[in-house]
Amino acid sequence: MSEVTPVLLDEQLCFSIYSASKKFNHFYQSALAPFKLTYPQYIALLALWEDAPLTVHQLGQRLELDSGTLTPLLKRLEKQGWVTRVRSRTDERQVLIHLTAMATAKRDEVYQRIGQCQTLLGMSDEEIETLMTDLITVKAQLDQVSHQRLIDKQVNLQK
Template sequence: MPKEVTLNDQICFQISRAHQLFNKFYQEPLEKFNLTYVQYITLLSLWENDGVTVNYLSQKLGLSNGTLTPLLKRLEKAGWITRNRDKADERRVLIHLTQLGKDNKEPILESVQGCLNRLNYSDDEFADAMDTIIDLQHRLEKTNENDK
């Protein structure tokens, strides 16, 4: 007799649930900066590589332009970034950190790291978790490529 399939046995459900919990988990360290989790990862990407196009951010973050554009408008309105047309190619919009975005990098990262420390991962456990998650991402990407 085959094993009964339950919701808790589904990888997709467990990842979705972990995603929900992480969004909630990040609320505390980010709320003092009036940032959402998705705004935070957008800033993380810009701290790695400032002055990029919307398309670059879309690909890097795995977000559609339709999702990213309103998010970027909110970040701009709050003073974290600027959005300007590329002088060399008016079709491209370049995203730059403002001084506020640059100056708050360390305080935001410290706040998030303090929160992450509550997970009580050893360095090896953290590395193993990251390896497992990245392996799953690669398997999913490969499957999606093969389906095309």
């Protein structure tokens, strides 16, 4: 007999993560309001502060976002003075994203702000690390299953 197990919203890990993600988003959006940065704009800057310049493609790999998302996002960051977009001279296909002097100058101010807000969360380094480790495991599983999908024909995810 194929008894079907009910799927309850509150028992779904995906929903917990989805909901936590949105809350984090708002949290940082508020925290970064003085800089008029959205959360995705902020993580783009984080990646660039670590290692600029980057091509759109490289940034996309780092943030797991494609050009359809990044191109308009970077245009907005450019308009607000954080980055410049220059076509590479050695390979005209790529666009290099450079940080402006303003972005470099404001880096520590943003770092500090984020540091303050993280303190407010009151989570220990161990707690954070444990949670992140678990999330990495989940992500690895999701990647593996998505990859499997391309090979396995029995439980084919894609229509």
